Amino acid sequence: MPRRSREDTAETRRQIVETAVGVASVDGLEGLTIGRLADDVGMSKSGLLNHFGNKEALQLAALRAAQQRFRVEVWHRAADEAPGLPRLRAVAEAWVSYLERRVFPGGCFFAAATMEMDDQPGPVRDELAESMSRWLDTLATDAREAQRVGDLPPEPTAEQLAFELQGLIFATNWALQLLHDDGAPARARAAIDRLIPPAV
Amino acid sequence: MPRRSREDTAETRRQIVETAVGVASVDGLEGLTIGRLADDVGMSKSGLLNHFGNKEALQLAALRAAQQRFRVEVWHRAADEAPGLPRLRAVAEAWVSYLERRVFPGGCFFAAATMEMDDQPGPVRDELAESMSRWLDTLATDAREAQRVGDLPPEPTAEQLAFELQGLIFATNWALQLLHDDGAPARARAAIDRLIPPAV
DNA sequence: CCTACCGATCGGTAGG
């Protein structure tokens, strides 16, 4: 029954990757070791490695799964809003809420992965940089549309707004994870309301 | 000559710690391995470990040295300004400049260490959390003084301003380290000028 | 400060 077998293989791989995302968000992409992950999912190192080839491929698989989860938990919650200020505000709220809901057990996967890998050249770093650049563009595009229709003033620029939103998310994640300060999301929302105020 | 010997020991230790700070800012506090550091400074593992006892003590020594460097490169550049808005603005400028000057080879030591260690209980995490809390307090204290004398409006609150400044620094460090975006410090300064504008 | 060594774990391979 080759068909059944292929499905099982895909399901096993899915379970490995899901576990890997959780481990990586807590212990980092380097803390994600093959032996430990094999124990966690209950199989041998070589059996696990068979699905990916090497550790770097496993890290990339975890990163892509984390991106997919982010899309579902942040972008999809806002995607139906009208492009421009409504969608930008919905994205910002979903983004803060994603931290508050602790979508990843170790806090924002991308904040942690970025700080860990920013000095480690290679495909993982490249994929991280590209994906975060695209995200900043997504934010700036809605900010620009909001400015075009007059929902936001022309200054600060769209790129500036995206940059500042990114900073608020970092600060919130940091306050939640390091200081266990549950007041951080409220501060983020207050800052967002000044930065990109609702249309009147 | 016991005295000369004691000085040499202190000098050796100083060199080890200085090297450790650089390594940790690039590869993280866990990437700081005893064998590699011993190679870097040209001595044996056991000789190096003799100065600290174990790896955790070495990490704490590196963290404290990094704090000292931060004090010199950021706080001391602003400490002579008048408490309140003048000093807060000077601190913010020195803080952005500290990223721009690449005081640590791997970017902000504390941003990297925080994201790496925030889920790893122990003395290193505790020291990081305490030291960053104190820093936020330092910022908020000057913000409060600025509000008291009317140099800043009562809203946003002093704590909110400190939180947002911290976020701008994270975003700047991130844009410099991951995206190699040299425009980030200018964006940070623009945001700072809106957040805590110079007194008229 | 050194050499010599410990058990554990790392990423990965051979062979089935």
Next chain:
DNA sequence: CCTACCGATCGGTAGG
């Protein structure tokens, strides 16, 4: 998917 194994490296210790 497994067992069995590889060389390298981990943090750390014994003994000098």
